[in-house]
Amino acid sequence: MHNVLQLTYDGIVLGSILALGAIGVSMIFGILRFAHFAHGDLMTVGAYLAYTFVRWLHWPIWLAALPAIVLAALIAVALDQIFYRRLRRVAPVILLISSFATALMLRALVQIIWGPDNHVYEQGISIPIRAFGLIITPDSLKVLIGAAIMVTVVHLFLAHTKMGKSMRAMSDNMDLALISGVPVNRVIFWTWMFAGVLAAVAGILLGLNTRLIPTMGWDTLLPIFAAAILGGVGRPYGAILGGFIIGLAMNYSVLFLPSAYKLAVAFVIMIVVLIVRPQGILKGLSL
Amino acid sequence: MNLAGFYHYGLYFLTTAGVYGILALALNMQWGLTGLFNLGIAGFYAVGAYASALLTTPPAAEHWGGLGMPMPVGVAVAMLASGLLAFVIGAATIRLRSDYLAIATLGIAEIIRLVIKNEMWLTGGVRGIAGVQPPFHTDNQLVMLAVVVVCLIVLYWLVERARISPWGRVMRGIRENEDASMAAGKHVARFRLESFVVGSAFMGLGGALYAHFNGFISPEAFRPLYGTFIIWVMLIAGGSANNFGAMVGTIGVWFVWTMSQMLTDLLPGGLATQAGAVRIFLIGLLLQVILLARPSGLFPERPPPLIGRRERKKHR
Numbered sequence: 001m002h003n004v005l006q007l008t009y010d011g012i013v014l015g016s017i018l019a020l021g022a023i024g025v026s027m028i029f030g031i032l033r034f035a036h037f038a039h040g041d042l043m044t045v046g047a048y049l050a051y052t053f054v055r056w057l058h059w060p061i062w063l064a065a066l067p068a069i070v071l072a073a074l075i076a077v078a079l080d081q082i083f084y085r086r087l088r089r090v091a092p093v094i095l096l097i098s099s100f101a102t103a104l105m106l107r108a109l110v111q112i113i114w115g116p117d118n119h120v121y122e123q124g125i126s127i128p129i130r131a132f133g134l135i136i137t138p139d140s141l142k143v144l145i146g147a148a149i150m151v152t153v154v155h156l157f158l159a160h161t162k163m164g165k166s167m168r169a170m171s172d173n174m175d176l177a178l179i180s181g182v183p184v185n186r187v188i189f190w191t192w193m194f195a196g197v198l199a200a201v202a203g204i205l206l207g208l209n210t211r212l213i214p215t216m217g218w219d220t221l222l223p224i225f226a227a228a229i230l231g232g233v234g235r236p237y238g239a240i241l242g243g244f245i246i247g248l249a250m251n252y253s254v255l256f257l258p259s260a261y262k263l264a265v266a267f268v269i270m271i272v273v274l275i276v277r278p279q280g281i282l283k284g285l286s287l
Numbered sequence: 288m289n290l291a292g293f294y295h296y297g298l299y300f301l302t303t304a305g306v307y308g309i310l311a312l313a314l315n316m317q318w319g320l321t322g323l324f325n326l327g328i329a330g331f332y333a334v335g336a337y338a339s340a341l342l343t344t345p346p347a348a349e350h351w352g353g354l355g356m357p358m359p360v361g362v363a364v365a366m367l368a369s370g371l372l373a374f375v376i377g378a379a380t381i382r383l384r385s386d387y388l389a390i391a392t393l394g395i396a397e398i399i400r401l402v403i404k405n406e407m408w409l410t411g412g413v414r415g416i417a418g419v420q421p422p423f424h425t426d427n428q429l430v431m432l433a434v435v436v437v438c439l440i441v442l443y444w445l446v447e448r449a450r451i452s453p454w455g456r457v458m459r460g461i462r463e464n465e466d467a468s469m470a471a472g473k474h475v476a477r478f479r480l481e482s483f484v485v486g487s488a489f490m491g492l493g494g495a496l497y498a499h500f501n502g503f504i505s506p507e508a509f510r511p512l513y514g515t516f517i518i519w520v521m522l523i524a525g526g527s528a529n530n531f532g533a534m535v536g537t538i539g540v541w542f543v544w545t546m547s548q549m550l551t552d553l554l555p556g557g558l559a560t561q562a563g564a565v566r567i568f569l570i571g572l573l574l575q576v577i578l579l580a581r582p583s584g585l586f587p588e589r590p591p592p593l594i595g596r597r598e599r600k601k602h603r
Contacts, residue, residue: 035386037326037393083575093324093385094578097519100326101574104516108568112561222397225390260405267394274387275379 006134007251013140013209015247016147020202021220022227022239023154024195030171030234031191032088034095038079039199039224040217041106046072046200047207047216048114054121061121061142061208069200076196077189103218110214119212143205150201151240158236163190171234222263223250226270232280241281245269298428304541305435306497310518311525311533312439312446313489319528319588320455321482322462324385327376327392329514330399331487334372335365335494336504337403337410340419343499347418350411358422362495369491370484377483382476396511403506415505419498431500438496442489446530451591458482459528459590512567517544520574526584535585544570 021043028036049071053064079102087094129136158164166187169177178184206216227246231238246266253265273280310328317323325331339361341352372395380391403410410416422434449455460468461475469475498504508514517540525536544566551562577584 029386035390037389083579086579090582093322094582096324096386096389097523098575098578100516100519101571101578104512105568105571105575108564108571111564112568116560116564222390222394225394229387229390258405260401261398263401264398267398270394271379271391274383274391278383278387 003133004252004255005132007254008248009134009136009140011248011251012244013143013247014251015244016144016151017202017205017209017243018220018223018227018247019240019243020147020150020198020205021224022231022243023236024198024202025224026228026231026233026236026239027167027171027191028195029228031167031187032084032092032095034092034099035225036195037096037099037221038102038106039195040219040221041103041110042072042076042079042196042199042217043203043206043220044110044212044214044217045075045106045203046196047203047212048110048119049200050204051114051119051121051207051212061204062146065146065201065204068204069197072200072203073193073196076192076199080188080192103221107214107218114212114214116214121208121212139208143209146201146205146208150198154198154236157194163187167191167194168236219263222270223247223266226266226273229270229278230273230280232282235280235282238280238282295428298432300541300545302428302432302435302500304538305432305439306493306500307518307521307541308439308534308537309435309442309493309496310490311521311537312442312530313486313493314518314522315528315530315533316446316449316489317483317486319522319533320450320462321458321479322385323381323479323483323486324389325392325483325486326389326511326515327394327396328490328518329509329511330392330396331369331373331490332494332497332514333396333399333403333506333509335369335491336498336509337416337494338368338491339365339495340416340498340504341410343420344416344418347411347416349414350407350416351409358420358499361499362492365491365495366488367491369494370488373484373487374480377480381479381483393511393515396509396515400506400509403509410506413506415503415507416498417503419502419504421499421502435496435500438492442492443530443534450528450530454478455591517541517570520570520577523574523582523584524577526586526588528588529584529586532584532586539585540570 021039025036025039028034028039046068050061050064050068053059053067054061057064083098083102084095087098126138128138129141158168163186166177166182167190169180170182170184170187203217206220210216223246224243227242228239229242230245231240231242246269249269250262250265253262257265310332314325314328317325339358341350342354342356342364343358343361344353345355346353376391376395377388380388404413406412421431423430457468457473457478460471460473461478465475497508501508521536521540522533523536524540525534526532547566547569551559551566554562
């Protein structure tokens with residue numbers, strides 16, 4: 001017997017993590033025109049970086065998150081400078097292959113540095129809060145608070161800063177943005193910073209919600225793509241909406257499917273969207 | 288290693304390289320010729336392997352099937368099954384940009400692996416299927432190698448013919464400029480779907496041969512790294528759209544990969560796992576370097592000249 005209320009709560013928790021990942025994927029897709037296959041593994045790197053500060057310096061997770069976020073953003077920019085920047089002139093599809101290779105390299109690096117075993121941020125048992133028939137773990141509350149903060153930051157950045165507006169302009173209508181004199185290279189730089197920050201937070205929250213394993217990000221990549229496509233590629237607010245829908249759908253699916261097939265549910269939704277409405281809910285780029 | 292061991296290892300190496308060669312040629316048809324981005328090679332490869340294994344193994348309690356059919360039936364059904372799967376996926380996504388096909392194929396490969404892992408009644412789950420018979424029920428590795436090589440040669444001949452045929456010309460046209468091909472009256476979506484389905488059916492063939500050669504299959508063999516990524520590296524290193532290059536890339540990358548495995552296997556347990564990750568990192572880096580330094584690969588594409596067949600022979 002499944003408790004629908006509990007499934008809803010867990011779906012929102014998962015959805016908020018997917019949303020943060022999907023915003024980055026969606027903006028990269030919108031501005032740089034390729035599906036970034038290394039995004040999940042960038043999340044993994046962010047999660048493990050935070051783990052390092054928690055373990056070595058015994059910092060609380062919110063403090064450890066700060067340097068991890070900065071480092072992950074710098075790694076995202078570095079990946080762009082080393083690999084993607086030079087390939088941009090060729091064809092977007094070559095970038096896709098390159099990002100697939102990057103994904104593999106990042107995952108291998110995580111294994112080399114931190115080993116193949118599972119880790120958790122905090123050992124020991126935390127006492128869950130019981131309310132309205134729900135079991136609310138302190139970690140899941142941290143996930144919701146973290147995601148709420150990030151979504152607010154994203155909104156303020158996109159709606160009220162010049163760079164945020166330029167980014168939206170470029171992913172909305174590339175030609176119009178270029179004629180209007182949007183500084184392309186700076187926008188690309190900030191897109192990677194933005195995506196790196198969000199990926200790191202998403203990874204850390206994912207690590208809080210479950211545990212850290214080298215494949216954690218890769219395994220989340222497909223639902224994130226599904227969320228970005230569902231919301232409309234290049235539409236950050238759509239990605240948030242898409243994240244929650246996919247997260248809820250994946251959790252509700254256990255009502256009628258074995259839980260191993262959660263991933264398949266995200267995939268089926270994505271395929272249906274691609275067939276019925278490829279531009280997504282909030283009419284994204286017609287690709 | 289003694290001489291006999293070396294001999295057996297050589298046969299193993301060549302047979303596996305042959306199977307990878309088939310996969311690389313199939314991918315070359317999809318990506319090199321037509322520009323279709325298939326990131327789910329492992330899925331079609333797995334479907335082929337399981338289809339043939341389930342049909343040809345003797346009855347077993349651990350999984351469905353065990354119909355004990357002859358190998359050619361298994362191989363044929365394997366190709367059909369992979370082709371059919373490709374048709375369904377392709378019909379949904381082939382009109383969209385290549386990124387979507389990439390995401391969709393990656394997704395289907397992951398889901399196939401989930402199904403194989405979880406549907407014990409059908410596939411035996413993580414314990415896999417054992418006792419897949421080699422061709423002609425002989426243990427002689429040479430026979431297996433011969434079968435793989437014959438398949439490879441026939442496939443090579445087919446894809447070369449396809450490449451220089453009018454069909455191949457349309458494919459290149461679609462790859463280079465979709466709108467122009469459409470303007471020339473070509474049904475772009477149908478041509479792309481044809482290439483995708485035929486290529487995927489050959490991936491199924493590769494999977495079936497792998498199952499019969501290995502004798503045992505499990506979901507582990509169809510992870511994205513071994514089933515998909517390595518084949519991409521082989522094709523890009525050898526040269527996309529060049530079938531000869533794809534063969535050279537296959538042998539070269541497979542040689543480097545197995546040799547490095549032999550080296551890392553000499554390390555003690557824990558270190559060997561870490562060294563495995565180092566190898567994966569390096570093969571990822573190798574692909575990045577090729578993409579940056581020589582994106583057309585060792586043997587770049589040589590489009591067939593627009594002249595008669597007799598003239599073309601002189602150019603060789």
